[in-house]
Amino acid sequence: MAANETETPRTPDYELTQRSAEGDMKAFEELYQRHNRRVYSLCLRMTGNVTEAEDLAQEVFIQLFRKIGSFRGESAFTTWLHRLTVNQVLMHFRKRGVRLEQTTEDGEAPIQIVKGTENPNAMPVVDRIALDRAIVQLPPGYKMVFTLHDIEGHEHEEIARMLGCSVGTSKSQLHKARMKLRGLLRQQNKPK
Amino acid sequence: MNCEKYQDLLSDFIDGSLAPEDRNSVETHLNVCIVCSEARNDLGAIVGFCLEHRGEYDAVPNERALWLRINNMIEVDSASAPRTALPANAGSWVRLMNRSWQLSFPQLAAAVTVIIIVVSLFTIVGLRGFSFRGGSGVQSTNSVPPVGAVAVKERFRQQQQVIAYWNERVELNKARWNPQMRETFDKNVGVIDAAVNDSMRQLSQNPHDEVSEEILNAALNDKVELLKEFAAL
């Protein structure tokens, strides 16, 4: 199900972007082959829906083709593509009237602290399926920050830039996301 | 500090971004508090799992089929609108429109004539408007770095001029519309205006918000398209 995309590329991404900008579809296809899983996975985590994720990934690559001439190689291509993907996901949410800040700021229920030493439902060992199932249930803003930071490994400064929020907001949302995930994973463990 | 305050610091503690004195204080508390240390362990397990599996991605259900769809779309795209393509999301509101009204043949013929006239007028107005941009052309804006509030406002102002022009054309025709058309028009203008206002508000708070900028551009383009369509009816 999961696959690794870090095979050694023969032609640098940058060269492929240049050729794609000149209309070389073979070069663009190569870029697609290299990066489609990463793009798709991010879309999938954010939407929790295979069809929506595929449609979004499709849109990302169409946008990528349109904008590829403006990639100057000053950052890694993956970072640039990732930003493009995040933008598409954000637009997708906004078009559907979902606002990150609505669901992530004060409107959110406070994190419950379990009192006492007894542990009615301990968190199970984390596995991919359980975690993905829990991530899907996060509010969009939490989901985005958690995916970008913990799953993709971006720094808060980068995330803040991508999402147009402050570093402090990114940090506090990450913490809330993790706490919420913990609660969701514990719930999954609850005996039926 | 109580447990709640300590738990607020747990993510920074795990990520190693706490100041040394806070770090010591959290550590001391974790040694004596089972509840908080359990929370630390759980968060640590989540973060650790993600780190361990970083770089693993889900495969697209049908990679080849998706590529063919993308390839097709790009071909259609470049065949229909070579270099002045609107952002991909442009026209989505227009596309969503309920096109249930019917045109009679004379209406259609009149509409075509009006379209030809107004499109040429639009081209003139458009060229004038866009010449302010110093040769950057009509291309979608997301490819350039965020240009700041001033440029956004300037572009917004220019677009508003174009919109004002089309609005006048639409107003002239409105009396002829049936209630259903009027309703469709108002509904769509409402959706687009909400998107415009929303993006403007976002941009005033954060001038580097590229997403809002893109949405604003798309919405303004959509508005022009919508007005153009209805000006011809």
Ligand SMILES: [Zn+2]
């Ligand atoms: Zn405690």
